[in-house]
Amino acid sequence: MMKLDSNIPSGPLASKWERHKFDLKLVNPANKRKFEIIVVGSGLAGASAAATLAELGYKVSCFCYQDSPRRAHSIAAQGGINAAKNYQNDGDSVHRLFYDTIKGGDFRAREANVHRLAEVSRNIIDQCVAQGVPFAREYSGYLANRSFGGAQVSRTFYARGQTGQQLLLGAYQALSRQISLGNVRMFPRTELQDLVLVDGHAKGVVMRNLVNGEISSHAGDAVILATGGYSPVFYLSTNAVGCNVTAAWRAHKRGAAFANPCYTQIHPTCIPVSGDHQSKLTLMSESLRNDGRVWVPGKKDDSRRPGEVPESERDYFLERKYPSFGNLAPRDIASRAAKEVCDDGRGVGPGGLGVFLDFADSINRLGEGAVRERYGNLFDMYQRITGENAYTQPMRIFPAPHYTMGGLWVDYNLMSSIPGLFVLGEANFSDHGANRLGASALMQGLADGYFVIPYTIGHYFASHSQKRPSVSHDAFKGVEAEVHAKIEKLLSVKGKRTTRSMHWELGRLVWEKCGMARHKEGLEEAIQRIPELREAFWNEVSVPGGANELNVSLEQASRVADFMEFGELLCRDALKREESCGGHFRTEHQTEDGEALRNDRDFSHVSAWEYQGKDSPPKMHKESLHYEEVKMTQRSYK
Amino acid sequence: MNLTLKVWRQRDAQDEGHFVTYPAHDISEDMSFLEMLDVVNEGLITKGEEPIAFDSDCREGICGTCSLVINGRAHGGQRATTACQLHMRHFSDGQTITIEPWRARPFPVVRDLIVDRGAFDRVIQSGGYISASTGGTPDANTLPVGKPTADMAMDAAQCIGCGACVAACKNASAMLFVAAKVSHLGMLPQGAVEKDARVLSMVRAMDEEGFGNCTVTGACEAVCPKEIGLDFISRLNRDYLSAVAKSTC
Numbered sequence: 001m002m003k004l005d006s007n008i009p010s011g012p013l014a015s016k017w018e019r020h021k022f023d024l025k026l027v028n029p030a031n032k033r034k035f036e037i038i039v040v041g042s043g044l045a046g047a048s049a050a051a052t053l054a055e056l057g058y059k060v061s062c063f064c065y066q067d068s069p070r071r072a073h074s075i076a077a078q079g080g081i082n083a084a085k086n087y088q089n090d091g092d093s094v095h096r097l098f099y100d101t102i103k104g105g106d107f108r109a110r111e112a113n114v115h116r117l118a119e120v121s122r123n124i125i126d127q128c129v130a131q132g133v134p135f136a137r138e139y140s141g142y143l144a145n146r147s148f149g150g151a152q153v154s155r156t157f158y159a160r161g162q163t164g165q166q167l168l169l170g171a172y173q174a175l176s177r178q179i180s181l182g183n184v185r186m187f188p189r190t191e192l193q194d195l196v197l198v199d200g201h202a203k204g205v206v207m208r209n210l211v212n213g214e215i216s217s218h219a220g221d222a223v224i225l226a227t228g229g230y231s232p233v234f235y236l237s238t239n240a241v242g243c244n245v246t247a248a249w250r251a252h253k254r255g256a257a258f259a260n261p262c263y264t265q266i267h268p269t270c271i272p273v274s275g276d277h278q279s280k281l282t283l284m285s286e287s288l289r290n291d292g293r294v295w296v297p298g299k300k301d302d303s304r305r306p307g308e309v310p311e312s313e314r315d316y317f318l319e320r321k322y323p324s325f326g327n328l329a330p331r332d333i334a335s336r337a338a339k340e341v342c343d344d345g346r347g348v349g350p351g352g353l354g355v356f357l358d359f360a361d362s363i364n365r366l367g368e369g370a371v372r373e374r375y376g377n378l379f380d381m382y383q384r385i386t387g388e389n390a391y392t393q394p395m396r397i398f399p400a401p402h403y404t405m406g407g408l409w410v411d412y413n414l415m416s417s418i419p420g421l422f423v424l425g426e427a428n429f430s431d432h433g434a435n436r437l438g439a440s441a442l443m444q445g446l447a448d449g450y451f452v453i454p455y456t457i458g459h460y461f462a463s464h465s466q467k468r469p470s471v472s473h474d475a476f477k478g479v480e481a482e483v484h485a486k487i488e489k490l491l492s493v494k495g496k497r498t499t500r501s502m503h504w505e506l507g508r509l510v511w512e513k514c515g516m517a518r519h520k521e522g523l524e525e526a527i528q529r530i531p532e533l534r535e536a537f538w539n540e541v542s543v544p545g546g547a548n549e550l551n552v553s554l555e556q557a558s559r560v561a562d563f564m565e566f567g568e569l570l571c572r573d574a575l576k577r578e579e580s581c582g583g584h585f586r587t588e589h590q591t592e593d594g595e596a597l598r599n600d601r602d603f604s605h606v607s608a609w610e611y612q613g614k615d616s617p618p619k620m621h622k623e624s625l626h627y628e629e630v631k632m633t634q635r636s637y638k
Numbered sequence: 639m640n641l642t643l644k645v646w647r648q649r650d651a652q653d654e655g656h657f658v659t660y661p662a663h664d665i666s667e668d669m670s671f672l673e674m675l676d677v678v679n680e681g682l683i684t685k686g687e688e689p690i691a692f693d694s695d696c697r698e699g700i701c702g703t704c705s706l707v708i709n710g711r712a713h714g715g716q717r718a719t720t721a722c723q724l725h726m727r728h729f730s731d732g733q734t735i736t737i738e739p740w741r742a743r744p745f746p747v748v749r750d751l752i753v754d755r756g757a758f759d760r761v762i763q764s765g766g767y768i769s770a771s772t773g774g775t776p777d778a779n780t781l782p783v784g785k786p787t788a789d790m791a792m793d794a795a796q797c798i799g800c801g802a803c804v805a806a807c808k809n810a811s812a813m814l815f816v817a818a819k820v821s822h823l824g825m826l827p828q829g830a831v832e833k834d835a836r837v838l839s840m841v842r843a844m845d846e847e848g849f850g851n852c853t854v855t856g857a858c859e860a861v862c863p864k865e866i867g868l869d870f871i872s873r874l875n876r877d878y879l880s881a882v883a884k885s886t887c
Binding site: 143179279 | 649650666668669670672673676677680682683684686687688689691693694695696697698699700701702703716718719723724725727748749752754755756758759762763764766767768769770771772773775776777778779781782783784785788791792795796798799822823826828829
């Protein structure tokens with residue numbers, strides 16, 4: 001029977017973390033080198049954790065599927081990173097960042113975790129500057145800030161439109177230093193196949209070497225998953241094509257609870273789909289909404305060019321519906337508003353699935369040079385993809401899956417429901433509730449890796465006596481045999497369909513039934529159809545090549561097989577949550593003017609799902625959310 | 639449009655490798671170059687043949703994974719564009735396109751169009767960092783950095799580590815890659831402390847990996863998707879000479 005204890009420290013909210021750090025047991029410096037930690041993933045959370053734990057003296061093995069840890073998808077984050085520095089003297093504070101994050105998450109996140117995040121946000125900026133991250137600066141030489149996605153203070157630090165890249169390279173360089181010192185063993189081009197438990201504790205992993213197909217076991221005293229989110233369940237998303245749910249899903253099947261999978265973020269400003277060939281969607285940083293105005297024609301099926309539509313016949317729908325936040329309304333709200341006008345037949349571009357993001361006013365006010373200085377690289381990227389010049393005509397944008405707030409359940413120490421398995425960054429569920437604010441993902445990934453796990457993992461080591469097993473332990477042999485069997489099974493189907501076409505079909509179904517708007521009938525249909533699709537996958541997929549070589553088809557098929565299972569859980573969670581909150585919008589639950597209608601009485605809880613085997617539906621557990629500090633209100637950006 | 643592809647196929651580092659010709663039918667001009675390859679691979683898989691192996695991940699020009707020499711040019715020759723961001727509207731119906739991996743001894747072919755760029759990671763591990771452990775750092779605004787310096791550091795820091803500079807160089811020199819990191823860190827006050835040791839160590843690692851010498855031809859700069867300039871190579875030479883002078887006196 002699964003028992004979920006969030007381990008939230010007692011005492012006043014603002015001093016919980018300080019106090020908890022004192023209460024956590026320590027590992028003697030001379031003993032740290034006796035502990036081996038396995039880190040899967042090398043993005044912001046994984047690289048920062050691996051580097052920091054190695055600095056402390058632990059022995060670390062770090063794995064990534066990419067050819068270098070520097071390529072993890074954190075690198076693609078554009079806009080920035082929040083921190084409650086209040087350098088702008090504009091009213092920011094730890095408490096305000098905490099409150100904004102709780103409210104932005106539609107009151108579905110844990111207070112204590114979010115407060116800690118806001119506290120350590122300040123240390124992150126100090127750390128990154130010390131590493132040489134070239135943040136934007138004022139002429140004074142001090143750090144520059146901008147306001148970003150739904151915030152009314154300027155607390156976002158940025159490095160042009162490449163903040164994720166610069167933060168990741170900072171963490172990668174710190175990791176590289178530890179590799180050179182012999183404290184971290186780095187395994188690029190390796191992918192997790194399964195988690196190994198010994199006496200109920202996570203004590204190792206089985207990995208596949210993606211170059212030669214070798215399956216190998218690795219034992220550790222603890223395992224950290226920092227393997228990102230699951231947006232590619234929709235097939236098309238802004239994630240890298242290799243991003244996958246495999247590590248989280250395999251851990252789930254070994255006993256880790258999966259929390260709030262239905263909280264998915266659909267980002268409002270992506271380049272619209274151009275055809276069925278498309279392999280991914282590209283984000284245009286939300287910072288563009290600081291200077292761009294979102295509009296569609298007031299009339300349906302208006303085929304005029306944007307410049308020919310007079311001002312009086314344009315509908316600046318975000319400014320109209322949300323006068324106080326306007327174009328800066330949070331992501332879930334802006335996305336849904338764009339969907340509404342497109343559903344109303346007023347969308348622009350091919351298929352009517354797009355809205356304009358217009359810079360004409362800003363160019364008139366600031367000059368093209370100033371706009372180029374702020375967003376030049378984004379305008380260039382837009383032109384490369386669409387062939388259109390956004391200085392002379394409005395961009396076309398449309399919402400796309402971007403980030404997943406749900407993830408493996410973790411307690412305050414970031415430990416999952418499997419003792420010894422810790423989950424960091426996007427892969428866990430802990431800090432963003434039902435909707436993440438812009439520039440908060442980078443903050444959370446680095447908070448977890450630099451400033452939380454180094455404290456909490458020692459407590460686990462000091463409190464448990466389970467020894468690291470040898471890889472010759474029967475538990476490893478058993479899991480290895482299962483891994484080999486699964487690979488053989490994939491290779492032996494020898495069907496006629498490609499993995500990609502089946503992933504596309506799954507993604508289309510999940511997007512239609514469990515995307516920006518969801519309802520009971522649609523979700524029930526998806527829950528019925530996904531198992532059919534899964535069965536078809538295992539009967540019809542074609543995976544050429546062998547197991548003992550570089551085999552991209554096999555890698556893809558193995559990941560998609562997990563999405564075929566995970567997609568069902570996503571829909572089940574969305575069905576069970578009979579309310580609308582943040583990124584989860586149930587059409588049955590909306591206010592008269594179409595806003596999300598939360599049900600705090602029945603749904604102020606985390607839904608944590610327990611795997612019950614292949615033939616039984618998963619079981620849901622509830623972790624109640626208690627708000628000591630904030631008063632739950634209806635989120636309004638009007 | 640319909641195209642003819644001449645693609646380099648090579649089973650592993652030991653295999654000699656050869657070109658294979660494939661037709662690419664019904665290609666839309668809105669496809670990226672890699673999506674065009676996806677379409678060709680879908681056809682191969684459906685026929686039970688092994689698809690063309692190539693590296694890619696973010697497909698938005700920032701992770702540095704994709705690495706194709708297209709018609710003799712690293713990343714295909716569009717200014718400031720990686721192969722994943724190159725779109726088919728730059729090609730014409732009936733064209734023959736040659737696709738090869740990065741060709742440089744320090745980047746051995748893993749399979750088909752995939753190469754091993756581990757040498758770049760090892761060069762960074764030799765000193766491409768600031769030795770600041772987590773914690774104990776002063777407030778971020780303690781040390782002001784002039785905007786022009788911060789901007790120039792960012793120009794260098796933008797390097798995505800794709801290796802196009804090496805692929806384009808007749809000597810397979812990694813000078814632009816190394817120069818970008820040495821400049822980014824050395825220019826900032828936080829990185830100045832280890833400046834001399836860093837440049838000596840990174841240049842040594844670069845040589846040990848077998849990258850060739852720089853003749854300042856500028857082929858690297860021309861193909862760099864982040865437009866990192868040759869100026870940084872001049873800066874590297876200056877920093878290196880200065881460090882050598884200091885270490886010998």
